[in-house]
Amino acid sequence: MDYMQIFDSVVAGLLGPDGMIYIAGIAGILLILLALPMVMVKKVEPLDRIAQERKASTMELLGEETLNRHGQRNEHLAKYAKYLDPEDEEEMSKTRLMLTRAGYGHKDAVRTLTASQFLLGLGLLTLGAIYTFVLTSGHSPFNIFLYTVLPGALGYLAPKYWLQKRVEKRKQEIQDGFPDALDLLLVCVEAGQSLDQSIIRMATEIEPSYPALSSEFILVAQEMKAGKDKGDVLRSMAERCDLSDITSFVTVLIQSASFGTSIADALRVYADEMRDKRVMRAEEKANVLPTKLTVGTMMFCVPPLLIILIGPSIHGIAKTLGGGGGVGF
Structure with a gap:
């Protein structure tokens, strides 16, 4: 009996004569x-983002609305702050730093992460318990534990795993756009602008292409505008980005300011090095x-090719042997 006939008979036995229609x-x-x-997901075109950004001036970009866009507290999460905030200060700092590196620097980021872990874990644990004790029965103790506890554990760990992937993706975006940002910064500095103005202009220009890197430089400009020490601001940026290229860039700027050397010369040399590293x-x-x-190629191309070339010969030999006759040459 042919394999298709066997499959049709199995489907007809399980789903009836219209089983193939159901499967299709x-x-x-x-x-x-x-x-x-x-x-449904439509990616925003870079030209559209540029047109939107041109509607706002540079001062509006660094104005009060941008400074306070993460300033509003979530009152619902604030009610459960003692349950959602980690008690260990070191763990709190590590979690907040990881969220900042992922692009979530608002005040309630840690509480939101903890709440999502608890809700997702409890939700999947409840679904597993319903499946184990209500929808099915007769499971062994190991299967009961597996179907009930494992979904809850996966739900609890899933937000942290997704956050780590988000951090890696954001670091890659920053690394890809950093040479272009240095070139723009060098052009602005050589045009006679100060370092603060150059950072603002560069961050505005690269925002459509590299929003993560732009947000980091905008934050640097905001902190400098607020009066913080320039060295501390740059070191904080290096810690948030966690990239060797950014750390070296910060060191170059701090040393140039300390020794009184030209920032344009230092940026020119470092920008050439970053372009070479990107090519490498x-x-x-x-x-x-x-x-x-x-x-x-070995996994997906060679087996079908062997089936096409050798399959007919093997089928003919098997058919001849199955018929009781010898293979004629």
């Missing part, structure tokens, strides 16, 4: 659900690409 309908619904996110990173990825393609 379910497959179509799944394909539609998979395609909906790609259709691109060449490294290009050199690794053939090795990765080899694995994919």
Whole structure:
């Protein structure tokens, strides 16, 4: 009996004579659900973002609205602050630093993370318990533990895992845009602007392409405008970004200010070095690409090719042997 006939008989036994229609309908619904996110999510074009940013002046960008965009407290979370805020100050600092590196620097970021962990963990734990004790029965103790506790544990750990991925993605975005930012900063400094004005102008220009890096430089400009020490502001930026390129850049600026050397000369040399490093990173990825393609080719291209070339011969030999006759040459 052919495999398709066996499959048809199994489907007909489980779902009835219209079983194939049901399977095709379910497959179509799944394909539609998979395609909906790609259709519904619309990426903002860089030119549109530039047009929107041009409507606001540089002073409005650094005005009170921007300074206080994360200033409003969440009153609902404030009621449960003693349960959501970590008691250990070191753990609190580490969590806040990780959230800041992920781009969530507002006041209630730690409480929001803790609340999402508890809600997601308890929600999946409840669903697992309902599935284990209400919808099904007769499970072994190990399966009861697995179906009940494992979803809750995954729900509790999922926000932290997603946050770590968010940190890595943001660091990569900052690293990719840093050479272009240095070039713009160098142009502004050589045009006669001060370092503070150059940072503001550079952050405004790169915001459509690299919003994460722009937000970091805007924060630096805000803190300098507030009167904080320039060295402390730059060190804080290096700690938030956690990148060796940013740390070296901060060291270059601090040393230039300490020894009285030209900032333009230091930026010119460092910008050339950053461009060379970006080219080297691109060449490294290009050199690794053939090795990765080899694995994919061996896994997905060679087996179908062997089936196409050798499959008919094997089928003919098996059919001849199955018929009781010898193989003729």
